[in-house]
Amino acid sequence: MVYLTRKEHFCASHRLYNPKFSEKENLEIYGKCAYPNGHGHNYELEVTVVGDPDKDTGMIMDLKKLADLIDADIVDKVDHKHLNVDVDFLKGVIPTAENLALVFWRILCPKITAGRLYSVKVYETPDNFAEYRG
Ligand code: NI
Numbered sequence: 001m002v003y004l005t006r007k008e009h010f011c012a013s014h015r016l017y018n019p020k021f022s023e024k025e026n027l028e029i030y031g032k033c034a035y036p037n038g039h040g041h042n043y044e045l046e047v048t049v050v051g052d053p054d055k056d057t058g059m060i061m062d063l064k065k066l067a068d069l070i071d072a073d074i075v076d077k078v079d080h081k082h083l084n085v086d087v088d089f090l091k092g093v094i095p096t097a098e099n100l101a102l103v104f105w106r107i108l109c110p111k112i113t114a115g116r117l118y119s120v121k122v123y124e125t126p127d128n129f130a131e132y133r134g
Contacts, residue, residue, distance in 0.1 A: 003118060004059075005048040006066045010079040013040045014095040017084075038082060043100075044123035045070065047108060051115025061114035073107050097122045097130035105132045 015038040016030035026034040033039070047070055051060040081087055083095035089107065093099050105120045123129040 001050050002053055002060060003048050003050050004061065004063065004066075004115070005046050006063055006070060008045045008047070008067070008070050008075050010043050010045065010075050011040060012043060012078050012081050012083050013038045014083040015039070016094060016096060018094055038084065041124050043078075044121075044129075045074065045104065046119070046121040046123075047104075047117070048119040048121075049112055049115040050118040054114075061112070066112075069108065069111055073111065074104055097124045097128065098132075101130045101132035105134060109134065 014033075015035070016033040017026050018029075021029065023034075047066065049060055049066065053060055077089070078087055083090050083100075089103060090100075093103060100122045101120045104122065105117065108120065109117045117134065119131055119133045121129055121131045
């Protein structure tokens, strides 16, 4: 099996906040990430598919097709948006890196038909990222 990864980038703002907690509790749980008007990140998104390269093409899937899929279904919808308010598929989701990885997986998984989706990694900063493998 070979693992094939496409990396994409997007910029977005978010606020980590759960309305079922008090303001004080939110600040205790999320720290600066709970400040009322949100803040931005330069996100990186890594999508990995796994499979056996086709005998004739040498490819698991066309990376251009994978890039187009990620762009159309995710990046175009989250780039330069406020994740808490502007993105339909994130309504009611606390936009942590963990939850973004989960939601992006659910969107992409059914669309990967050559090979299979192996992992979705969401980097919120170069040091902090979440990975979901289904
Ligand atoms: Ni943040």
